[in-house]
Amino acid sequence: MAWNEPGGKNNDPWKNRGGRDQGPPDLDDVFKNLFGKFGKMGGGKNSSGMGKMGIGLLAGLLIAIWFVSGFYTIREAERGVVLRFGEYYKQVEPGLRWKPTFIDRVIPVDVQSIRDQASSGSMLTEDENVVRVQMEMQYRVVDPYRWEFAVVSAEKSLSQALDSAIRYVVGHSKMDDVLTDGREVTRQRVWEELQAIIEPYNMGVAIVDMNFRDARPPEEVKDAFDDAISAQEDEQRFIREAEAYAREIEPRARGQVNRMNEEAQAYKERVILEAQGEVARFEELLPQYENAPEVTRERIYLETMEEVFSRTSKIMVDSKNGNSMMYLPLDKIMERQNAPAPRGRTSVQDLQNAPGNDSVRDSNNSTGLRNDRFRDGRN
Numbered sequence: 547m548a549w550n551e552p553g554g555k556n557n558d559p560w561k562n563r564g565g566r567d568q569g570p571p572d573l574d575d576v577f578k579n580l581f582g583k584f585g586k587m588g589g590g591k592n593s594s595g596m597g598k599m600g601i602g603l604l605a606g607l608l609i610a611i612w613f614v615s616g617f618y619t620i621r622e623a624e625r626g627v628v629l630r631f632g633e634y635y636k637q638v639e640p641g642l643r644w645k646p647t648f649i650d651r652v653i654p655v656d657v658q659s660i661r662d663q664a665s666s667g668s669m670l671t672e673d674e675n676v677v678r679v680q681m682e683m684q685y686r687v688v689d690p691y692r693w694e695f696a697v698v699s700a701e702k703s704l705s706q707a708l709d710s711a712i713r714y715v716v717g718h719s720k721m722d723d724v725l726t727d728g729r730e731v732t733r734q735r736v737w738e739e740l741q742a743i744i745e746p747y748n749m750g751v752a753i754v755d756m757n758f759r760d761a762r763p764p765e766e767v768k769d770a771f772d773d774a775i776s777a778q779e780d781e782q783r784f785i786r787e788a789e790a791y792a793r794e795i796e797p798r799a800r801g802q803v804n805r806m807n808e809e810a811q812a813y814k815e816r817v818i819l820e821a822q823g824e825v826a827r828f829e830e831l832l833p834q835y836e837n838a839p840e841v842t843r844e845r846i847y848l849e850t851m852e853e854v855f856s857r858t859s860k861i862m863v864d865s866k867n868g869n870s871m872m873y874l875p876l877d878k879i880m881e882r883q884n885a886p887a888p889r890g891r892t893s894v895q896d897l898q899n900a901p902g903n904d905s906v907r908d909s910n911n912s913t914g915l916r917n918d919r920f921r922d923g924r925n
Contacts, residue, residue, distance in 0.1 A: 615647045623658035625690045634691060655690035660754055663701070665708045675721035680759040681736060683708050685751045692750030700749050711739040724761050725771060726778050733758045 619642050620626045626638040629651045638652070645652055666680035685704070687693045697703045715735045716724060724732055737756040744751070763771045835842040 612647055616644045618643055618645060618652055620652075620654055623656050624654040625657050627653040627655060627690050627694055629653070634695065637690060653690075653694055655687055655693060657687050657690060660684050660686055663705055663708055664759070665705065665712055666759075667709070667713075669713050669716040671716055671721045671724060672718055673720045676764055677716065677721055677724055678760075678762045679712060679716055679724065680761070681708070681712055681733070682757045682759050683740070684754040684757070686754055687750060688752045689750030692748055696749045697747055700751070703747065703749065704744065704751065707743045708740055711736050711743055714739055721763070722774075725763060726775055729758050729761065 618626075620638060620640045622640045624640060626643065628635045628638055628645065630649060632651075635650065643652070662682060662684055664680070664682045666678070668676055668678045670676055683704075693700050715732055719728065719732055719735075722728070733756050737753060740756070741753060762768065831842065831846075
């Protein structure tokens with residue numbers, strides 16, 4: 547039964563055994579009794595010295611506890627902001643440190659980790675359309691003191707600055723730009739606007755990156771915008787394919803152009819050299835022609851006929867003294883020469899007996915002189 551329950555009125559801990567109410571103990575009396583006990587240690591004449599020794603031991607113990615409690619550790623990724631009696635005193639580096647307890651207070655601040663801050667909401671664009679935008683900012687603390695004391699709440703101020711930057715940029719952009727191909731421009735503009743907002747506050751942070759998470763139109767027109775985005779993606783894909791084809795075909799066309807230029811240059815040089823050779827040959831032949839025109843003319847004629855006959859297998863010779871025409875089947879003659887036969891030169895009789903050469907026999911007398919002249923000229 548508790549002392550304050552019905553029937554437990556005589557159980558008051560502050561009453562003595564006689565039932566007299568004494569009230570709660572006085573702290574001064576408690577401490578006096580404690581120091582009195584220390585003073586009585588040892589008894590006799592040394593009681594005063596032993597009391598002082600007890601007080602000294604107690605004071606030493608309290609000082610030791612106070613000294614040990616002042617040790618603390620700053621991690622590698624942190625920097626410590628030291629406050630002395632609530633006022634900024636200094637900044638400490640990572641490692642094992644000591645501070646006077648009840649005098650200094652240390653606030654560790656992470657300066658290496660990348661922190662995230664997201665913002666989202668429905669916003670009105672410049673062309674009076676509503677879009678839902680979600681962006682995420684990544685930042686890092688570079689000045690622990692400014693981060694703790696430049697503003698009342700750095701994280702809340704940074705979140706509000708991000709909201710303001712996003713709404714300002716989206717409010718000065720068109721809906722198609724935010725939803726389609728203008729996302730990168732919007733992201734960059736939000737980054738620049740956020741930097742301009744937080745710069746006067748000098749909050750001790752550095753913006754590392756800005757991510758454009760999502761941008762969606764109202765649900766009523768979402769399907770139409772999805773089709774538009776798909777069409778724009780197809781357009782970009784076709785453009786990339788065309789550029790790839792152009793990069794592939796251009797070197798091939800340049801190669802063909804270079805080859806044609808080289809062939810044209812080679813043809814030009816060959817024609818020039820041939821013309822120069824003809825000129826040199828004519829200049830060499832001119833004195834001979836001036837000395838013996840008939841012989842030179844006949845020789846040129848025979849050389850020309852020899853060149854022409856070397857490229858044909860059939861020759862038709864018109865007779866001047868008759869109506870018959872002589873046919874020379876050179877291909878048959880060459881076959882007969884290649885066939886096994888007695889060595890020797892093909893005679894006129896062989897030409898007459900060749901297949902399809904009846905006209906040779908009929909016009910032997912009329913063409914004999916010309917054939918002899920032809921052979922004499924070649925000799």
